[in-house]
Amino acid sequence: MADVYVNSKFVGTVDNAEGFKKQIIEERRKSTLPYLVNVQHNEKEDAIYVETTKGRARRPLLVVREGKPIITDHHMKQLERGELTWSDLVKQGVIEYLDSAEEENALVAFYESELTMDHTHLEISPLDILGLCSSLVPFGDFNQSTRLNAGSKNQKQAIGFYAANYPVRMDMDVNLLETPQVPVVQTMMHKVAEYDKHPSGQNIVVAIMTYKGYNMEDAIILNKGAIDRGLARSFYYRPSTSEELRYTGGLTDEICVPDKDVKGYKSEKDYRFLEDDGIISPECKAKEGDVIIGKTSPPRFLSSMDEYNLTSNTRRESSVALAHGEKGTVDFVLVTENEEGNKLAYVRMRDQRIPEIGDKFTSRHGQKGVIGLILPHTDMPFSASGITPDLLFSPHGVPSRMTIAHLIELVGGKVGALAGRHIDGTTFDGETSDDLRKELLGLGFRENGSETLYNGVTGEQFEAKIFVGSMYYLKLKHMVANKLHSRARGPIQLLTRQPTEGRAKEGGLRLGEMEKDTFVAHGASLLLKERFDSDNTVVPVCESCGMIAVHNDFKNQSYCPVCGENVEINNIELSYAFKLIVDEFRSLGINMKIKLENKY
């Protein structure tokens, strides 16, 4: 007597639990029950769980009967000819989907050769245990699992060819690789996902060696010659937009070249790229501060007096200009209307990004690194046949991370490039490294991939043989050009008078609590004061009541709002943040008085 639950609800009991379960499965395979049904016999609880609900993760497996998969060569031929589809196989009960509960009753073989009479299912492909991104890592079965994770994560950030219709799209923050290549070392998933239609990397010659310490700590060294020939160049696209908003009273924004008497007019130079319609023209090279879309808005408050008594234009300037640090060429201009019928202007900026020190690159094995040096072609190590590597990868990145697949791909890429064919690096059933090494030997190279290299500067032969090969490298979207930031003076916050925060606001770099402690530890008293001078202010203080007094600039005279003019008022220097907190205390009913004393 086993309890039967359908979607976790008790519905009744059944005498022959195992038979009941088998019957459901048979019915499902015959398609008399929908293929979405799953059933589990929990022997411990002696209960049958039938599940038909949504939200269960299920995966397909080949059905095995009496130690043999139901799928036959006949099926395969039909599939090849296109007479059968996947869903036909599901309908015929050749393939079925199991959820996590039903998997508990199943015995799944990894390979066909492992099948015994006890097995109930066969894995369609061992690659099935990996997702799309992880399957794109070649020779993934030779990597540590954490590296496989990192490798597939990195691929998502790679710059490539994301969509063929990019010229007519207005996506934010787009990066496009100039000359993407299809990887030489591929996996099955590259074909399945049609990777050749949206590749995101380039096959380059990599040597595993150090060079004067410029590739310490995961840095990489790039060949200047390779960059000049177009390696890893990309474009960065960023659209700006502006809308002609409508306000109450029939007033609207206007996209135009602003008149000089408009409130907030920048300078003639800033508007120089604008055409008569108020929008910048394509292929203009604009820099920070240049206006892209000229726009004026009606006055904010009609009640404001000074806007009435002037008969001339009282409109405000509300143009879109390039922010601090931005530059680029106008790529595309679009003028359209939105749902409310408002005029809408789009301007897409394009900026070429040539690899520079600090740009991030990665192989497909989680071996990410940042350019530490761009070496002139002439200084690069070279081989007897005149090959110079495009990239120098530090050998210290390998032992602790155990990315063996990185090394196998290097050999595989070399073989593929020399033999002129793609290498199959599918995880679990790719080409073996032994075969690759034999083929490399046959191609006239040293079996282990190492080569004699010569010092590019002196021409001397290196004592060690250097491991050189070809592999697929990805440029990641994190580029220094988008991150570089520094400031000496700049904008401050209105409330605290301290520097703003963040690159976008041209902010300062905070000297925090712990950094402050280091100044104290060194006893650098005045240096510390100077570092915190960013919000230093001079404040008049009334000596009689201890409150902050007022200075009248016209009369050049200070007075205390409480005690009047005939009291002693002295100026003191303190941080504006402290003056602010004194004011805030006062608003809470706490009167904090400042007592002055002679310093000397």
Next chain:
Amino acid sequence: MAHEELFKGYEQTLPEHILKDIRENLPDKVNKAEVKEILEITQTEFDAALVDAGEAVGIVAAESIGEPGTQMTLNTFHFAGVAEMNVTTGLPRLIEILDASAAPKTPMMEIYLKAPYNKGKDIKKIAHKIKETKLKELISEFSINVLESWIAIVPDKKKLADLDMDIAKIKKLIEKGLKVNVEIDDDKLIIKPKDETLSEMHKIKEKIKGVYVSGLKTINHVLPIKREDEFIIVTAGTKLQDVLELDFVDPIRTTTNDVKEIASVLGIEAARSAIMIEVLKVINSQGLNVDIRHIMLVADIMCVSGLVNGITRYGVVSEKSSVLARASFETPLKHIIAAALSGEEDKLTSVIENVMLNQPIPSGTGLPKLMMKD
């Protein structure tokens, strides 16, 4: 003593124990000039080792303990074999010591023994004497008769013998502890509660289990171990006062890891060195290296008031004279409101409040002041 007159001149500038060291270690054949030179070099070395005025020793101590502290583990280690004997170490223990929390998470004692016992004599008996034993550990059988409403217990005779107990003594203990009548029936004890309801019977049964039999309360486990050809007893749970009073215990070396207990039993100076020892123990167990002088400073700060104060807003920080300094460390509102109510004054004499006002801090180069002639 030779050349004593030379030592006289250094009594004001060198500590007594350094002079004593030199006196005791001087070679026999030494002439006056050599002694003079020794003393001069000692003086220069001593002066060089002194901390300069205005040196921010507190911040340096905090950084020197805090930086290696980031590498500490959050694990507690478990003793293999002995049931539930584990020790808090690493960061949690360090926080516990420096916060001067009321009781450690894993209280422990190291009990050293006097001469014959430290070689292993009667070690088991001694251990049993220290460990708190409750009645439930001695009972081999328990039965409740619902109809006649009595509870019968059968104590384990062997265990009784281990503790120098007999059935009559147990009877007395139960009678004293629960105020019920107990009868001895052969090797059984029959307890007849006054209230005969079943729930009351169960309550009494639970109470009987918890009746105190022997040993020191709060010491849950004892573990005699051999350390450098001497037997000591490690315990889980502490009771310093009572342990020190036992006649077989060496009261000089016996310690506990409960700093507050040491402070109350042995006084503040003992607590100060207990803090140092315990902090050092944690730091060394993590394979880190911190100069002991930083730890000494922290221990000093925690103990200056005569009571053990933690480095918390209730402890050391609440002793600060500056309102702004206190407000800058947790619960600012509380301090500002209290200061406003009592009209407190902040003299701006220490570091943090001067940073807030952007004034030079009175430390390091900010400390010396100009003084006019006349």
